[in-house]
Amino acid sequence: MSRIEQRFAALRAEGRAGLVTYLTAGDPDPETSTRLFAGLPAAGADLVEIGMAFSDPMADGPVIQEAGQRALKQGITLRRTLALVRELRRADNATPIVLMGYYNPIYRYGSKDFARDAVAAGVDGVIVVDLPPEEDSELTAPARISGLDVVRLAAPTSDDRRLPAIIEHASGFIYYVAIAGITGTRSADAGEVADAVARLRRFTDLPIAVGFGIRTPEQAAAVARAADAAVVGTALVQRLAFNLNPAGTARPGLVDAVLSDVRPLAAGVCAARKQI
Amino acid sequence: MQVPNTLRGGPDERGHFGIYGGRFVAETLMPLVLAVEQAYAEARRDPGFQAELDYHLEHYVGRPSPLYFAERLTRHFGGAKLYLKRDELNHTGAHKINNVLGQTLLARRMGKRRIIAETGAGQHGVATATACALFDIPCVVYMGHTDIERQKPNVFRMKLLGAEVVPVHSGTATLKDAMNEALRDWVAHVEDTFYVIGTVAGPHPYPMMVRDFQSIIGQETRVQLEKAEGRLPDTLVACIGGGSNAMGLFHPFLDDPEVAMIGVEAGGHGIATGLHAASLAGGQPGVLHGNRTYLLQDEDGQIRDAHSISAGLDYPGIGPEHAWLHELGRVQYVSITDDEALEAFQLASRLEGIIPALEPAHALAHVAKIAPTLPREHLIVMNMCGRGDKDIFAVADHLGVKL
Structure with a gap:
């Protein structure tokens, strides 16, 4: 059983949804970034999503764009992102780690080498925003051999004709993009999310995580009533950015400030189904 | 590499020229890209579409x-x-108008009520703003801040033509960033917006479609x-x-x-x-x-x-x-x-x-x-x-x- 399967099984046993947190690897600097990721599970993150910085993140709003720029300026690369995961795995062999980003760095790395090295580093899954089912066999094939889950995305625009193609070859979980738009721009509508999750469940038994447009503990709780996990990214990256000096360096207390925001999100997600 | 019998038959049905091309877009955009492909395939077979394009050309x-x-x-x-x-x-x-007229007529045929475009030198932006004025369609043009500085006459032209020119400050503030921003706009306006791409790039069918029009x-x-x-x-x-x-x-x-x-x-x-x-x-x-x-x-x-x-x-x-x-x-x-x-x-x-x-x-x-x-x-x-x-x-x- 993979770490992702184990974690979702444990969540089901507890009768609750999970919290997935997103931060970009290497933001705002390698050392602070490592401390942030290392602190997330204790603060309540059930799955950790690690952004692979890319110069041209077409699906991201300004907050995550800037996070990537900061990380790239600090010298982050895909190789160093994998090294970060190796470092995290020395202390934590249970929390599922999923990389999220764009295809070009993976393609340059070589998708076969990437799948092998990612699994060796301790990565459980990968989400590639600009690699739709029509194009992703060059990654899903080597990923299957290496044991790396390729998490497929579904969107409000994915109709019933498309969903079977998305579900086929999907592994780990399905990532439902709750809004038609880029990250961090508008709020997801809880009713629409519930309808969409119900629709997805007609096609798959895989767990369903919902992201894009979830900022507050209340929104996370609302999503957690329907979905298996709620993903929060921009709000956390924004908290990180609030704790930077004008020059872009981390202020003392940055790590605590971000982790303090994770706790109420986790509490919201945990309590969601008890309130019903 | 195998050389095909004809070099004019590309791309294949998935939009590939050899290993190049394809449709590497976010899932949110994928159904839209497929809709453009289908609409273009129908328009291509419709003599009325070609006649209207020829008339305007x-x-x-x-x-x-x-x-x-x-x-x-x-x-x-x-x-x-x-x-x-x-x-x-x-x-x-410039040659840009050949393609813009084709895509604008296609956007109208698809019932789209808003057009977006990216521009570098401003020629494609001006051509798109022109077609949008002609066909009375609201037009938003994304342009890198750096390019706005060096192409001021075209920026003014687009505004005269009634287009909204949105400066793009992200990345290097040039054409590639304008294209990123146009794609972000498209993802956020999937219902009513048509993206008029200015060159033989982007997801299939754009490279083929723009080539055909040019x-x-x-x-x-x-x-x-x-x-x-x-x-x-x-x-x-x-x-x-x-x-x-x-x-x-x-x-x-x-x-x-x-x-x-x-x-x-x-x-x-x-x-x-x-x-x-x-x-x-x-x-x-x-x-x-x-x-x-x-x-x-x-x-x-x-x-x-x-x-x-x-x-x-x-x-x-x-x-x-x-x-x-x-x-x-x-x-x-x-x-x-x-x-x-x-x-x-x-x-x-x-x-x-x-x-x-x-x-x-x-x-x-x-x-x-x-x-x-x-x-x-x-x-x-x-x-x-x-x-x-x-x-x-x-x-x-x-x-x-x-x-």
């Missing part, structure tokens, strides 16, 4: 554009006979040269940013092996300096903006800044069909530096009374290199794909002239 754009024997340049070079395909005489001053350049050239010289050209030359004017000129001749073709990339300060926009000469295959193609990038797959004196060529990628033709060896790709282009810009102005855009000035600079070495009966057709009015401020600046 003739009466609004002013096609066919002349194929002009450049006698003084020919004499100056002292070798091959040079013809210029005068697409700079089109309404709005192929009128080569089709006319074929007929016009037959009339003037009774035969096919020996060499075609065109500049390449994304490569739409070149694809439009080349495509109708791809299956004529006796016709040589040369695409001219922007060499900036020189390939060796790293400050250039020559994706084939200085890039590697990668995935960006919906397609796999040659890209300027570092070892980690991060996209590098392009550099060119010409805002219209300042793009770190190239259309996927060019990447394919490059690997097949069917088209030869070369590069020309900023300084060489500036010299050709002045040469055409002085000798022919034609002020070229900086983009085709690159093509002319390469013609200047090869024409003297070729015999007098050798026929070169160069695409004069845009006029230089938009560039006079930038050129004056480079020549140290205060206006």
Whole structure:
């Protein structure tokens, strides 16, 4: 059983949804970034999503764009992102780690080498925003051999004709993009999310995580009533950015400030189904 | 690599030219891209659509554009006979309008109520704003902040035409960032918006569709040269940013092996300096903006800044069909530096009374290199794909002239 399967099984046993947190690897600097990721599970993150910085993140709003720029300026690369995961795995062999980003760095790395090295580093899954089912066999094939889950995305625009193609070859979980738009721009509508999750469940038994447009503990709780996990990214990256000096360096207390925001999100997600 | 029977049959049904092209977009956009593909396939089979496009190309754009024997340049070079395909005489001053009219008619056919576009030099933005004024469709043009600074006349033109010009500050604030921002807009307005892409790049069907709309350049050239010289050209030359004017000129001749073709990339300060926009000469295959193609990038797959004196060529990628033709060896790709282009810009102005855009000035600079070495009966057709009015401020600046 993979770490992702184990974690979702444990969540089901507890009768609750999970919290997935997103931060970009290497933001705002390698050392602070490592401390942030290392602190997330204790603060309540059930799955950790690690952004692979890319110069041209077409699906991201300004907050995550800037996070990537900061990380790239600090010298982050895909190789160093994998090294970060190796470092995290020395202390934590249970929390599922999923990389999220764009295809070009993976393609340059070589998708076969990437799948092998990612699994060796301790990565459980990968989400590639600009690699739709029509194009992703060059990654899903080597990923299957290496044991790396390729998490497929579904969107409000994915109709019933498309969903079977998305579900086929999907592994780990399905990532439902709750809004038609880029990250961090508008709020997801809880009713629409519930309808969409119900629709997805007609096609798959895989767990369903919902992201894009979830900022507050209340929104996370609302999503957690329907979905298996709620993903929060921009709000956390924004908290990180609030704790930077004008020059872009981390202020003392940055790590605590971000982790303090994770706790109420986790509490919201945990309590969601008890309130019903 | 296997060479197909025809080079004009691409792409395959999934939008691939060899390993290039494809549809590398976010899932949110995928159904829209498929809808554009289906609508275009239907429009292509509809004689009414083609008739409406032809009508506007003739009466609004002013096609066919002349194929002009450049006698003084020919004499100056002292070798091959040079013809210029005068697409700079089109309404709005460049070849861009050929494609924009096609896509705008398609957007109308699909019932879209809002059009977005990206622009570098501003020519595609002006063409899109023009078509949107003509067909009364709200228009938003994304343009890098850096490009807005160096292409002020075109920014004002777009505003006069009623378009909203949105400055893009992210990344390097040039054409690639404008395209990122247009894609972000499209994701957020999936219901009502049509994205008019300006070059033979982006997700399938755009590279094919834009090529088809631009192929009128080569089709006319074929007929016009037959009339003037009774035969096919020996060499075609065109500049390449994304490569739409070149694809439009080349495509109708791809299956004529006796016709040589040369695409001219922007060499900036020189390939060796790293400050250039020559994706084939200085890039590697990668995935960006919906397609796999040659890209300027570092070892980690991060996209590098392009550099060119010409805002219209300042793009770190190239259309996927060019990447394919490059690997097949069917088209030869070369590069020309900023300084060489500036010299050709002045040469055409002085000798022919034609002020070229900086983009085709690159093509002319390469013609200047090869024409003297070729015999007098050798026929070169160069695409004069845009006029230089938009560039006079930038050129004056480079020549140290205060206006």
